[in-house]
Amino acid sequence: MNSAAPLCWHCSTPATGRLILAATPDGDKPACCPGCAAAIEGIHALGLGDYYRFRTEAGPPPDRDRADDAVLAPFSVPELVAGYLQPTTSGDTRLVLRIEGLHCAACVWLIEHGLKQLPGIRDVRLNLASARLHVTYDPVDTTPRDIAARLQQMGYRPALPSRDGRAAVAREAHRTLLRRLLVAGLCSMQAMMYSTALYIGTFDDVEKVFAELFKLTSFIVATPAIFYSGWPFFSGAWQALRARTLTMDVPVALALGLAWSGSVVALVSGVGHIYFESLAMFVFFLLISRWLEQRQRLRVAEAHSQLADSLPGLALRRAGDGWQPVATHLINTGDHLQVQQGELVPVDGVVSAGEALVEEAVLTGEAVPVRRSEGAPLLAGTRVLEGHLEMRAEGPARESRVARLGALLDASEAEESRLHLYARAVVPWFIAGTLVLASFTLWWHRDAGLAQGLQYALAVLVVTCPCALALAAPLAVSAARARALASGVLIARPLQLLALPGIDHALFDKTGTLTTGHFAVQKIVPLDPRWPEQTLRQVAASLEHSAVHPLARALSALEEPLPVMAFRQQREGVSGEVLGESWMLRAAPDSGSGEPGVTSVALYHCGAADAAPVPVMRFDLADRLRDEAPAALSALRALGMTPLLASGDQAMAVASVARTLQIDQARAGQQPEDKLAWIQDLQARGHRVLMTGDGVNDTRALAAADCSVAMADSSALARDAAGMYLLRPDLTLLPWLHNLSRATRRTLRMNIAWALGYNALAIPFAVVGLIPPWLAAIGMSASSLIVSWNASRLMR
Amino acid sequence: MEIVILLIPLALIVLGLAIAAFFWAVKRDQFDDLDSPGWRILFDDRDRTKDE
Numbered sequence: 001m002n003s004a005a006p007l008c009w010h011c012s013t014p015a016t017g018r019l020i021l022a023a024t025p026d027g028d029k030p031a032c033c034p035g036c037a038a039a040i041e042g043i044h045a046l047g048l049g050d051y052y053r054f055r056t057e058a059g060p061p062p063d064r065d066r067a068d069d070a071v072l073a074p075f076s077v078p079e080l081v082a083g084y085l086q087p088t089t090s091g092d093t094r095l096v097l098r099i100e101g102l103h104c105a106a107c108v109w110l111i112e113h114g115l116k117q118l119p120g121i122r123d124v125r126l127n128l129a130s131a132r133l134h135v136t137y138d139p140v141d142t143t144p145r146d147i148a149a150r151l152q153q154m155g156y157r158p159a160l161p162s163r164d165g166r167a168a169v170a171r172e173a174h175r176t177l178l179r180r181l182l183v184a185g186l187c188s189m190q191a192m193m194y195s196t197a198l199y200i201g202t203f204d205d206v207e208k209v210f211a212e213l214f215k216l217t218s219f220i221v222a223t224p225a226i227f228y229s230g231w232p233f234f235s236g237a238w239q240a241l242r243a244r245t246l247t248m249d250v251p252v253a254l255a256l257g258l259a260w261s262g263s264v265v266a267l268v269s270g271v272g273h274i275y276f277e278s279l280a281m282f283v284f285f286l287l288i289s290r291w292l293e294q295r296q297r298l299r300v301a302e303a304h305s306q307l308a309d310s311l312p313g314l315a316l317r318r319a320g321d322g323w324q325p326v327a328t329h330l331i332n333t334g335d336h337l338q339v340q341q342g343e344l345v346p347v348d349g350v351v352s353a354g355e356a357l358v359e360e361a362v363l364t365g366e367a368v369p370v371r372r373s374e375g376a377p378l379l380a381g382t383r384v385l386e387g388h389l390e391m392r393a394e395g396p397a398r399e400s401r402v403a404r405l406g407a408l409l410d411a412s413e414a415e416e417s418r419l420h421l422y423a424r425a426v427v428p429w430f431i432a433g434t435l436v437l438a439s440f441t442l443w444w445h446r447d448a449g450l451a452q453g454l455q456y457a458l459a460v461l462v463v464t465c466p467c468a469l470a471l472a473a474p475l476a477v478s479a480a481r482a483r484a485l486a487s488g489v490l491i492a493r494p495l496q497l498l499a500l501p502g503i504d505h506a507l508f509d510k511t512g513t514l515t516t517g518h519f520a521v522q523k524i525v526p527l528d529p530r531w532p533e534q535t536l537r538q539v540a541a542s543l544e545h546s547a548v549h550p551l552a553r554a555l556s557a558l559e560e561p562l563p564v565m566a567f568r569q570q571r572e573g574v575s576g577e578v579l580g581e582s583w584m585l586r587a588a589p590d591s592g593s594g595e596p597g598v599t600s601v602a603l604y605h606c607g608a609a610d611a612a613p614v615p616v617m618r619f620d621l622a623d624r625l626r627d628e629a630p631a632a633l634s635a636l637r638a639l640g641m642t643p644l645l646a647s648g649d650q651a652m653a654v655a656s657v658a659r660t661l662q663i664d665q666a667r668a669g670q671q672p673e674d675k676l677a678w679i680q681d682l683q684a685r686g687h688r689v690l691m692t693g694d695g696v697n698d699t700r701a702l703a704a705a706d707c708s709v710a711m712a713d714s715s716a717l718a719r720d721a722a723g724m725y726l727l728r729p730d731l732t733l734l735p736w737l738h739n740l741s742r743a744t745r746r747t748l749r750m751n752i753a754w755a756l757g758y759n760a761l762a763i764p765f766a767v768v769g770l771i772p773p774w775l776a777a778i779g780m781s782a783s784s785l786i787v788s789w790n791a792s793r794l795m796r
Numbered sequence: 797m798e799i800v801i802l803l804i805p806l807a808l809i810v811l812g813l814a815i816a817a818f819f820w821a822v823k824r825d826q827f828d829d830l831d832s833p834g835w836r837i838l839f840d841d842r843d844r845t846k847d848e
Contacts, residue, residue: 127829175822182818190811207797217804221811 008032009052010040010155024049039155046114046154055106074160075148077325084160085144088136092122095144097133099126100157107156114154118142132161174294181287184229188280191222195277215267215274222276223260230256230283232290246428251435252286255461259773262454272451275458278774282462285781288788315339315346328397335393339384348400349391351376356387386569434464441767448769456769463766463776464759468783472751475791480744483795488712488728489737496707496723498748500741502688503707506636506734507679509693510647510657513711514629514731517694519554519621522598528605528616536617538562539578540603543585551601554621555585573601582606588618598622625660632731633661639738641690646670646678648697675701692734694718709734740794747794751787758783 009022009029021028022040026049031037043051074080086094099111111133112124120141125134135147148158194214227234233256236249259275266272317326318336328346331337336352339345345358355373360382369385372378378391380400438457445453477494484491491497508514526533538559544552545561567576573586588600598620604613633643645666647654658666667678679689679701691698691705694714702708702721710722712729719725726733762779765771771779821827 125829171828175827178822178827179819183815186811186814190807210797210800213800213804217808220808 006030008036010036036155039153042153043110043114043155046117048110048113048154051106051110054109072145072148072152073325075143075145075158080160080325080327081144083327091138092136093139095135095137095147096161097135097148097151098159098161099131099133099151100159102126102131102156110154111151111156114150115147118146118150121147133158177287177291177294180229180231181284181291184225184280184284184287187221187225187229188277188284191218191225191277191280194218194221195274212270218274218276219264219267222280225280225283226256226260226276229280229287233283233286246431248431251431251438251461251464252282254435255458256283258454258461259458262451262458266451273455275773278777281774282777282781285777285784288785331393331397333393333395337391337393338388339378339391340388341384341386343384345378345380345382345384345391347380347393347397348395349378349393351378351389352392353390354388356389357385359383359385430464430469434461437464437763437767441769444767445769452769455773456766458773459769459771459776460763460766462773462780463762463771468755468758468780468787469752472755472787472791473748475788476744476748476751476794479747479791479794480740484724484737484740485727486795487733487736488726488730489733490725490727491723492725493723497737497741498745499688499707500690500738501745503641503690503738505644505682505687506641506690506692507644507646507675507682507701507705508663509675509695509698510645510649510654511623512694512713513692513698514645514657514661515623515625516729517623517713519551519599520624521554521558521619522622522624523620525618525620526616527602527618528614531605531616533617534559535579536603539581539583540585540617540619542578543567543574543576543583543603551599551621555601555619575606584613589615625657626729626731628730628732630661632734633663635732635735636738639735644678646675646701672697672700676704679704690734691722692731693722709737743794747790751790754790755783755787 008031010031020031020037022031022037024040024044029040031040043049081095084096086096088094099107108126111126115121115124115135118137118141120138121135122138123134123136126132127134133151137147151158194217198211198214198218230252233249233252236247237253240247240250256279259279262272263274263276263279266274315326315328315331316323316338317331318324318338323338326335331347337346337349339356341356351372351374353374355371357369358372358378359369360379372389378389380397438460441460442453442457445456448456477498480497481491481494484497511517524533524537526536539562541556541559542561542564544555545564562578565577566582568574573584575582575584577583582605584604584606585601586604588602599622600618600620602615602619603617605616606613636643642665643661643663645654645658645661645663647657647666647668648670649668651668654666654668657663667674670678675691675698679691682689683704683706688706690707690709691701692709692711693699693702694711695718699718699721702710702718708722708724710718710725712726714722714725724737758779762771762776766776
């Protein structure tokens with residue numbers, strides 16, 4: 001392979017094999033595949049070549065496996081699209097789509113401009129974070145299918161969003177909080193304005209009536225901030241008390257309620273201080289911290305909902321004598337369905353007729369397709385590569401194996417609340433102490449009169465509010481998760497991230513983890529000098545061009561294909577006529593090169609009908625080591641981890657990889673139980689193990705390890721079992737995660753130390769009455785803000 | 797000084813309008829995406845000429 005292969009202009013994949021050129025106004029650009037070439041030419045044809053100037057990351061490689069029609073099919077079925085259409089007041093229609101393949105802000109530009117060139121498009125809005133596209137258009141001029149087709153032309157994959165309520169609920173909660181935050185902000189500023197006038201004593205004696213007016217106005221503007229914006233604290237406190245526990249909402253609600261009532265009494269009686277502005281400000285600062293935390297969480301939730309969106313939206317169901325398109329979520333147990341070549345299986349079920357090659361890589365990580373015939377099980381999310389099938393559904397789509405991916409999110413939420421629990425185990429005691437201290441303060445100042453004593457007690461309540469303590473851990477962790485997500489790692493179990501620095505052994509799977517999991521041509525050996533090499537390569541590429549096999553893609557990329565006659569694909573290989581001669585491509589005659597991990601196939605020339613085929617050229621293919629694997633492993637070694645290798649593969653292939661990567665301990669022929677046993681053995685000897693894998697055979701090991709990482713393109717089960725999931729195939733993310741983990745732990749410690757230290761320092765002053773309530777409110781809020789700010793540094 | 801008797805209700809009305817305007821904006825999805833609009837202004841709409 002030529003290591004200096006030009007990078008595809010569109011997706012930056014090295015354009016190995018035959019080079020395809022895409023014509024642009026700036027000259028021809030290299031492309032790695034016809035799909036990318038079409039995208040480059042399509043984008044330039046729309047006059048949107050600026051995209052290549054704006055973008056900061058490579059574009060999405062078009063989906064080479066899925067037929068164009070399969071992507072567009074759902075958009076042609078009115079009943080299916082109807083659920084995503086909304087009429088607007090001006091007679092236009094609004095369509096909501098999900099876009100796959102978004103990667104940087106230039107996509108927003110490209111998609112918005114590309115769509116606006118269609119007739120009848122009124123408005124296009126794309127949300128990069130949630131990958132949702134809102135298009136407003138005139139239904140007379142254009143159709144959802146036109147819109148989808150245009151998106152596909154630009155190299156993106158349009159889809160109908162799944163009806164996952166979770167993200168919608170999170171968004172609504174975010175909006176409510178935003179409203180409360182703004183009311184608190186505006187009202188506290190207003191209240192502050194009137195109170196400042198009172199504080200600086202403009203109204204001494206002379207204009208008593210105006211002072212009363214200002215106090216009244218302060219009451220009017222601050223009260224909505226306290227009760228509307230501060231409502232979550234009151235309801236939270238009520239819930240906590242009903243559950244017979246103490247949360248930080250309790251002292252907050254108590255302080256708000258007491259101070260507000262006291263101020264109302266002072267307002268009516270004309271004696272004593274009013275604290276409306278301090279309270280409004282208190283609520284405002286508390287809500288800022290909450291809002292920051294919730295915003296991060298929303299991002300994680302949206303990333304999850306994108307992951308869950310991987311099922312086809314449309315299937316063909318038997319209706320009488322024919323087949324009718326039906327939305328996937330309407331499929332019932334026992335329905336007869338048809339799955340055509342290139343399509344995804346919509347639900348779990350059993351083959352009822354036909355036979356086909358099915359790729360189950362999504363679920364099992366196994367790239368070699370399996371043949372499924374009548375009576376064989378079919379899993380939702382797998383792809384029919386060749387042939388077509390009829391199947392009987394065994395359950396609705398939401399109960400399929402792949403839908404269980406959603407369980408990942410639930411598990412991670414449970415985990416996160418455990419993290420809160422850790423804070424909650426401390427916080428009730430802390431709060432009980434606070435309440436005792438406040439009562440003590442009231443008693444201590446009993447000679448100063450009730451009003452004065454209440455004021456001091458109030459200061460104690462506010463100054464000791466453990467908000468910073470309660471926020472310290474969750475904020476740091478959710479900031480780390482958001483940072484990881486932006487860099488391409490989904491952290492399902494945050495506690496595993498925190499455990500990373502303690503890891504001393506890193507166990508790796510081989511195929512698909514340390515290697516790419518895809519075959520690539522390593523060596524070409526001509527066996528018959530009578531044929532020109534170029535011709536033979538071309539013949540092999542042509543034969544494999546129409547074949548469906550993991551090896552086929554590597555070979556078909558060698559040369560431009562020629563027309564093939566009498567093409568046949570059998571279990572042992574492919575055959576056909578090219579350039580007027582008859583050829584065959586199948587396993588090499590001897591065992592090939594005999595090198596470990598190398599699969600050899602040969603091209604045979606079939607002369608006379610009765611003569612034996614003659615091998616003319618041998619191709620050695622191998623699963624390539626990931627380019628970044630050596631660097632990633634030496635980085636892990638530098639961080640104090642011993643890399644280990646456990647593979648189900650043969651000894652020779654495993655030893656070869658271990659040698660290249662300088663891994664001392666490598667075990668071959670490992671069953672899932674063996675990997676698990678190895679991990680448990682290490683753990684029993686006091687070691688902590690990081691497991692990195694991708695296949696179903698790694699699932700048990702992933703679940704047992706102290707930390708576990710599933711590679712990008714892992715099987716769904718491996719993804720479920722792992723604590724962290726790489727969204728892009730890059731092993732250097734592992735040392736990166738280690739560093740992130742250390743930074744997170746440092747931030748966490750700093751936050752907790754700060755929160756405790758601040759409280760310890762401020763309490764004595766508050767008890768003896770040296771801190772007025774407004775200063776206490778500022779101090780407490782500042783403490784929370786510092787903790788939030790410190791955590792947000794992790795996101796940079 | 798008596799002018800505050802007029803000014804304070806006016807200020808309250810303006811405050812009410814501001815809150816109403818904000819609630820309307822939240823309802824119209826204007827705060828759902830705080831990232832993309834920041835990028836959008838960086839892309840110019842004119843066609844590029846070759847000499848750049």
